[in-house]
Amino acid sequence: MKVSGTRNKIVVSGYYGFDNLGDEAILEVLTSELKEFSDPQNIVVLSQDPETTKNRYGVDAINRWRLTEIAAQLRQARLFVSGGGGLFQDTESVKSVIYYGGLISLATACGAATFIYAQGLGPLKTALGKLITRLALAQPALIAVRDSKSLALLQEWRLPAHETGDPVWLMEPSTLPPSITEKLKAQQGKILALSLRKLEKFGEGQIRLLAKSLSKTFGGDYTLLALPLQKNQDLEPLAVFTDEWLKLGGKDLPLDFTLIEKPSQWLALIAQADFLVGMRLHSLIMALSQNVPVAGLAYDPKVTHVLEEFEALSLPLQTEKESDYAIDLQNYINQSKSANHLLRMRQAACQNKALLAKILSD
Numbered sequence: 001m002k003v004s005g006t007r008n009k010i011v012v013s014g015y016y017g018f019d020n021l022g023d024e025a026i027l028e029v030l031t032s033e034l035k036e037f038s039d040p041q042n043i044v045v046l047s048q049d050p051e052t053t054k055n056r057y058g059v060d061a062i063n064r065w066r067l068t069e070i071a072a073q074l075r076q077a078r079l080f081v082s083g084g085g086g087l088f089q090d091t092e093s094v095k096s097v098i099y100y101g102g103l104i105s106l107a108t109a110c111g112a113a114t115f116i117y118a119q120g121l122g123p124l125k126t127a128l129g130k131l132i133t134r135l136a137l138a139q140p141a142l143i144a145v146r147d148s149k150s151l152a153l154l155q156e157w158r159l160p161a162h163e164t165g166d167p168v169w170l171m172e173p174s175t176l177p178p179s180i181t182e183k184l185k186a187q188q189g190k191i192l193a194l195s196l197r198k199l200e201k202f203g204e205g206q207i208r209l210l211a212k213s214l215s216k217t218f219g220g221d222y223t224l225l226a227l228p229l230q231k232n233q234d235l236e237p238l239a240v241f242t243d244e245w246l247k248l249g250g251k252d253l254p255l256d257f258t259l260i261e262k263p264s265q266w267l268a269l270i271a272q273a274d275f276l277v278g279m280r281l282h283s284l285i286m287a288l289s290q291n292v293p294v295a296g297l298a299y300d301p302k303v304t305h306v307l308e309e310f311e312a313l314s315l316p317l318q319t320e321k322e323s324d325y326a327i328d329l330q331n332y333i334n335q336s337k338s339a340n341h342l343l344r345m346r347q348a349a350c351q352n353k354a355l356l357a358k359i360l361s362d
Helices: 021-034 050-057 067-074 095-109 127-137 148-156 178-186 204-218 231-247 263-270 281-289 301-309 335-361
Strands: 009-013 043-047 060-063 077-085 113-119 142-145 190-195 222-226 275-278 294-297 313-315
Touching: 009 021, 009 067, 009 095, 021 043, 021 050, 021 077, 021 263, 021 281, 021 335, 043 050, 050 060, 060 067, 067 077, 067 095, 077 095, 077 335, 095 113, 095 127, 113 335, 142 148, 142 335, 190 204, 190 231, 190 281, 204 231, 204 275, 222 231, 263 281, 275 281, 281 294, 281 301, 281 335, 294 301, 301 313
Parallel strands: 009 043, 009 077, 043 060, 077 113, 113 142, 190 222, 190 275, 275 294, 294 313
Antiparallel strands: none
16 A cells, blocks of 8 residues: 555654664664555655665655754655654753654644654653653654553553564565675684673773683684674774684684675674674674574663563673673573564564554555
8 A cells, every 4th residue: 555645755763874783774674664655755764864874775865953854844744753763762861852752743743643663762761851752752643662661651651552573573684795795605613793882881891801701602613703783882892802802812704894785784694693692782683583592781671671582691791700701502592492482573573564554544
């Protein structure tokens, strides 16, 4: 069913154009779903980097800060999609909450229906952040959240919502660049994939301690594949880990990551790993969706939720004992036991598209 009529635009907002793998992966799935309901030229993404967004996903895009242009698009929009990911959070400031809440109010004023798409709410630590979020989410026609804690918060606020799932559970791998495929084929032995991000309470000492422990578990048989999933936050901690790993006699697999254009290619790369230790949520989701065993560093409740769901090991962010980072591969959970968990996650994620169909048909 294609959207028709004078209001034929679908405007999409999120943390897009910042080269954060998780948000870009959500956008790749979302734009793919939207193309089943609308012509690509009528799908308009608000992006920090509109040209890259246009080229990468085959849709239209405009600068996320040009409010006059955004308002003009919203006056032609049948639907405004806010999401997914964790847009409403005030960990560092309330700026994010103000921006995304303001866009919902603008869409409402312009006469566009709003769909909150697979969002995870919080952390909301300030009274102002909670108030703005509550007022903003009282306006949309339809709300879908990706976890039970977000649903519970909305129920506390007496706002009707659906619990769905993260769209990335549905992503399919796409073809890797030939040079990367050749390097992977030439690789001997197993691959340990690693996702770290810069975090104040997870400093250089902790990173080197983690490297020392993991080198004892994986160093002999595994080659390290360090994954910069958001370069400005990930390169520094990954460099510290790699330095310690190599000092201890380990091997690494340097790749030209600039050749990877789409999140679905990152998914294909992660699928080549034999084990993943991950801090970023979507490194874990991508690995688990491809039946790659994981252990996580839970810096955020959303990471804890996925690790608990799959009964995967959660490693501490702060410890003085190297043994706290030990992973017993012999007794590690058999990932085949995760098949039911994965099926449940995918079924939940399918509901996002069903709700899109519903609001567009209405």
